[in-house]
Amino acid sequence: MGTYHSGHRRRLRSTHLAPGGRDLGIMKSPVPCRAPRQAINLASWQQSLPHLSDQPGDYKTAITALKTLIDQGFDKGCYIDDLLKDMTQGMDAILCRVWDNFGLSENNDCALIAVGGYGRAELHPGSDIDILVLLQSEPDPVLEEKISRFFTFLWDLQLDLGNSVRTVRECLDEGANDITIATTLFESRRLAGPEALYAEFEAGLAQPGFWDSKIFFEGKIEEQRKRHKRFGDSGYGVEPNLKESPGGLRDLHIIAWIIKRHFGVTRLQSLIGEGFITEQEYDTICLARNLLWRIRYALHRLTGRKEDRLLFAHQKALATEFGFQDAPGSLAVEQFMQRYFLAITDIRRVGEMLLQLFDEEILLRDQPAKIEPLNAHFHITNGYLNIRQASIFEQHPPALLELFKQLQQTPGLRGIGAVTIRAVRKSLPLINDQFRATPECRHLFMDILSSTHGVYHQLQRMNTYGVLAAYLPVFENIVGRMQFDLFHAYTVDEHTLMVLRYARRLAVPEHRDELPQCSEIFQQLRKPQLLYIAALFHDIAKGRGGDHSELGAMDAKTFCVQHGLDDNDTSLIVWLVNTHLLMSTVAQRKDISDPDVIRDFALEVKTKQRLKYLYLLTVSDIRGTNPTLW
Incomplete structure (x- = not known):
């Protein structure tokens, strides 16, 4: 019988950071939906900018008008990815206008760079505006004064500003010693200033010696592990954090950072057809991410600040805003939160597969797969339990339960292989009335429940992959x-x-x-x-x-x-x-x-x-x- 494992996917060449790839926004394509896109009229707002005076009050008014315009689009049901992009473009225009006003555009030795969430073009109403003034060398007193006045003016606008001033060399030196700084630099966008300076900066980030992709991957996985533990490993606490909880937006950022560092691409969509993610999985994760974005936007607007905690105090109001109504046995707020929890489950499941495949691609690429046969249906590949043939579940549906029994009986396994998780999800329709009535399936399920090892962990896995609810x-x-x-x-x-x-x-x-x-x-x-x-x-x-x-x-x-x-x-x-x-x-x-x-x-x-x-x-x-x- 032939073997089947993740090595059957095509290999993508590791390019690290490709200079010029500035769009760090993950999954920018439209969410699958039959409704037509509705656009807001950002052009008319932009036309007013050249007429602004040099007074902070005028800029505050313009920013308020921008946020009102975006709010109206949100209430009309405009696509959230479009709205975040429009919010970002509007803020770009404001900052570039101020940059020009202080004569900084005339200087060829400095550039204005967006970093962090602003660099990802994911601005929400309460988001920080993180910017870097990138320098060729140490500024002279005149340039230093201009930069100081530039920041002072932005603070007068009462923006939630995060700012830094560094030379290219300082960025690379500090980033080389701190993975958090390096990550911030990876998700940058040039707003103003010479392209040549920014290209030099990107070329430095792209050097293999600046956070080798293997070390970067291991660092980010460890960072995620600690964050999940800090915010509750289950992710299903009833007051979750939209950004930091397991299955939250930060888990998507991890994926974006890894593909940027290793593959040199800025869109997850680029990996479709390469064996890492399918079109359906991509659509699933887009829908989940966009729901989290819409909730986060509404939460920021509701609280009037950057707030990522879905506290009880806010959940009812959000449920009402999203149109949920009480029903017998199910409150509107409970229906709303159920949508959230189903979304983070999708993100966790697809994310688990992606990170496992990245592990094989980045850490094990140059090593032959270690395959240990178990039985006619399964083998162990690099520590993961995998099916031996892609069609095994179609040929023998009870193997969908046998999979979890094998995990109980085989200590030391890291989990289920990504290709097998994908096959399980694809095969869920096989778990029908006939399947449930099959004596073999009933015996397997009872064996899982009666085992002296791993009952909780395997039922939890079955729940995550949809097998428990199907059975x-x-x-x-x-x-x-x-x-x-x-x-x-x-x-x-x-x-x-x-x-x-x-x-x-x-x-x-x-x-x-x-x-x-x-x-x-x-x-x-x-x-x-x-x-x-x-x-x-x-x-x-x-x-x-x-x-x-x-x-x-x-x-x-x-x-x-x-x-x-x-x-x-x-x-x-x-x-x-x-x-x-x-x-x-x-x-x-x-x-x-x-x-x-x-x-x-x-x-x-x-x-x-x-x-x-x-x-x-x-x-x-x-x-x-x-x-x-x-």
Whole structure:
């Protein structure tokens, strides 16, 4: 049987930084949409600029008019990428006009450069205006005075200005020692000044010795890892950061920086057809990015400042602005946030594939692929689990579940290979009623749930790639669904998996010190997998209307019958799902010194075995609701 791995893609030549490539904006093509583009009339605004006086007040008025024009376009539904570009072009015109006013355009030894988000042409209402005055050499007193007056005038305009003055040599020296400075320099645009000076600057950045692409890639991956940890690795906290949380805009910036540094291209679209990203994946990530951009624009406008945190205080107003309305079992704000969470899931999934393929291209390009056969369906490629043939899922659909079982059984793997993730996504339609009714598939799913290793991690992967909701259609409703309160820290699907995670930790010896009594009780359970199944279904009916415990119990019963659990096991799971709130309600809302309360509780629980399961489910539920509650 032939092998199949990512080496089947075409190789792109590494060009590092190509001088002249200034557009660092990632994914600039239109979002796939049938609606025609609507344009704002920026030309009429630009025509007013030559008539401005030299007074800051006139420029403030012009900037206010520009923002009003962009706001009107936003309210009309103009494409957000067009609006950000227009905002950037307008600010470019303002700065260049001021630059001219102070006689700086007459000097051939300095240039005005946009950097950071401004360099990427992604200006939002509250964005910083980051600029660099690039010098050929140390300025004389006359030039130094002009630059000082230029900055003072911009501060008088009350812009959120980030400014620096450096020679080309200083930029290269400082950038060589600091990856953050280097990254800022990589995403620059020339606004004014001699092209030759900027070309010299870009040529210096393009030198192989200035942040070799391998070192740069490793540095950015480590930077992302630390940021994800700082902002909550799951990314599904209910007050996320649009920019910094996992799946946020910064993850897209990472991709842009890497392709700029290694491939010398400024558009992700350039990699379509090269084996890195498909047209469909590109469209998916564009839609997700544009949603985040629109939310960020609206959030800046709502708060009147640069604000990237989607706090509870702002979520309702944003939901209203985006046209969501309350529905039975689902508040408008919860629908709005679900759209956000689905978008960041798309970014994380496509981003994971891209970074893995970049890893192979940048770090492993000159090394032969290390391929270790596992069985007829899978092999290990450079530490990742991959399918052996592109058509394996079509030939044998149960392999879609076997994939995750293999991950559990093969310790030390880095994850699923990018080409296999892509194949999984493409094959999701194969997970239909016939698939779910296949005994082999049911056995595989139960094996995953019953494993002594990796239950949480594999269910989390299955959720990310869409397999879990495809196999359990009732799970789809809770994917990305939040609960608008200060009690639940995660979306319902993430909470469900966290509950299962904490239940699993009770079985792991190295976590025994966390809750010794609970770990001891766990060892007394006759079938631990019954606790995991109850955890998986305990909140599965949220958002449907009605009593989620009762509806979830019905779903759990259907699952148990379909998967061959006997009557006793089915009865226990159904009871646990239906009464999963009982113990916490009694403990927190009733007088446990009252004998009647204790008697009623005992009559409901009936047996010590049920008490043990309920106790551990309750503890796991509380721990998985909010990390500050326990």
